[in-house]
Amino acid sequence: MISFREIIIAVALFAWILLLTGFLTRKLYDLMIRRGLEHGVAVYYNRKIIHVFAGGLVAFIAPFYFETPLIPLIFAAILAVMTYIPHKTGKLLYWFQVPDNAYEVHFCIMWGVGLTTGWLLTGNAWFGALPVIFMSVGDAVTGFLRNAMFKRRTKSWWGNLAMALTTIPIGAAILGIPGAIAASICSFIEHYEFGVIDDNITVPSTALLLLLALTHIFNL
Template structure:
């Protein structure tokens, strides 16, 4: 895909602003104690970037670059066993999988189905965040709970209906199941299973 300098020039200031929003939230959460809530707040901070990717950006490469850069920056503390303790957990690469999945979807679906890519990412950045926050009100330990799944389903249904109509609502159910299953990290399962399911329709 050819990208003109003018498209990069248009997107770059927006990308830098969105980058600053995410980094600001990362540092704000440093003063908060709940690691899992911090992770969800950081997830939420990426939602504006997803919306701009869907509706404003002229090309996918800046989004891809920043997502990949975040992946590397987040992976390094794990490799050094020096996790950023206010939002990273030892032996849990969820936040790395999160940014990698965004990078892959953003570049793979830009020309064919940008709305699907954005919807799958919003299911994670917003839907999964709401899930975690609701769940934390009902259970102290980190485990799945029906309240979080209900929150996920309702939130993702609203997102899916707004972006993809009836198909989006169906995909919200897929995303909820993907989030609830315990075997594969939901940061991978939610976006990729949602995307795969869309191609089965």
């Protein structure tokens, strides 16, 4: 049963995400442009900031404050719709959205689906949270580094190395050896995209499958 406490926490987190995406990153975009950054560079930094401080933060919090993944799934679905509408109408939130793709919509969908699937299959919230942490925090680290190095959206093994150095300790701390192994493999997988199947899909999917398999191998 959904508790009133869960609803209050969810509303507070949702309000934070709206503040971050609708106001704070817009102001940050203006600041970056004034300081001479190109539009695409500023947008890409903002996308990764949202990854960490929306997706990553809530993924870390969810296992501690929610009894089931239902409410996070509902709010993730709402955010997916909210980020899709500007693409549909042509009125993009220019400070973090781009006309070339709707990967932020993929992010919202996979955040909710990944968290819910891992949680329900195992009964352990961290099996849902850790894959989306890899997607949120790990992918953001690659983006920050690549954006600083190349000033555009591209793939680089330096970014994947940075992701591994960030996510392997997180994975190990949360789910031990399976978490560390999953993090290392996902850091490799992130380098590749397959058409519309981007790393927001491949990373959490791969992480969940690996965690499910590895926990049986290590008898966790």
